[in-house]
Amino acid sequence: MDRKLNLKKGDKCIMAIVEMSNASRRVNMRLENIKEWTWEVEVVSVGRKYITVKRNSYEYKFDMENNYYEKSIYSPDYILYQNIKEIYEEKEAEAINDYIGSKIGQYGKPRLSLDKLKRIKNIIDEN
Structure with a gap:
């Protein structure tokens, strides 16, 4: 599924834990408790290949060419959604x-x- 998110600096979007990722082991990934595995984040920068978002004081990079999965040398823990x-x-x-x-x-x-x-x-x- 190739997705195209329309995001620019200052926009709000949703960062969610990827199912079957290391981070998902600590959380029940059901829609009933979606607030436990999703967060509203702010877009800090949009480059040619990556989008950077900020949650609290920590920044995360997401790869636009890889369906907005977190940039990682291992298995990504997070994915971005428009809403x-x-x-x-x-x-x-x-x-x-x-x-x-x-x-x-x-x-x-x-x-x-x-x-x-x-x-x-x-x-x-x-x-």
């Missing part, structure tokens, strides 16, 4: 994708009728 709505939409898309996967079935025979599978195929082929 909180973007996180909810991403989580909803993941839930729908998981639901469809569970209904279609990943192994063995499909759990849906041929007619339903053809309709799903037609919807997918629209894009």
Whole structure:
């Protein structure tokens, strides 16, 4: 998923913990407690490749060419979002994708009728 955030110096955006990152081990990454793993941060600078944001007194760099993941030589702990709505939409898309996967079935025979599978195929082929 390639994203383009429209951020400039002084803008507010959301910094969130990346699921399955080292930082996520200490927190329950459910939408019910989204305030525990997201923070509103201020954009300090926007360069050609990186965006720098400030949370409290600490600054974080995010790579614009890597879907706004934190710049790190290891696994990034944080990711930037334009707003909180973007996180909810991403989580909803993941839930729908998981639901469809569970209904279609990943192994063995499909759990849906041929007619339903053809309709799903037609919807997918629209894009």
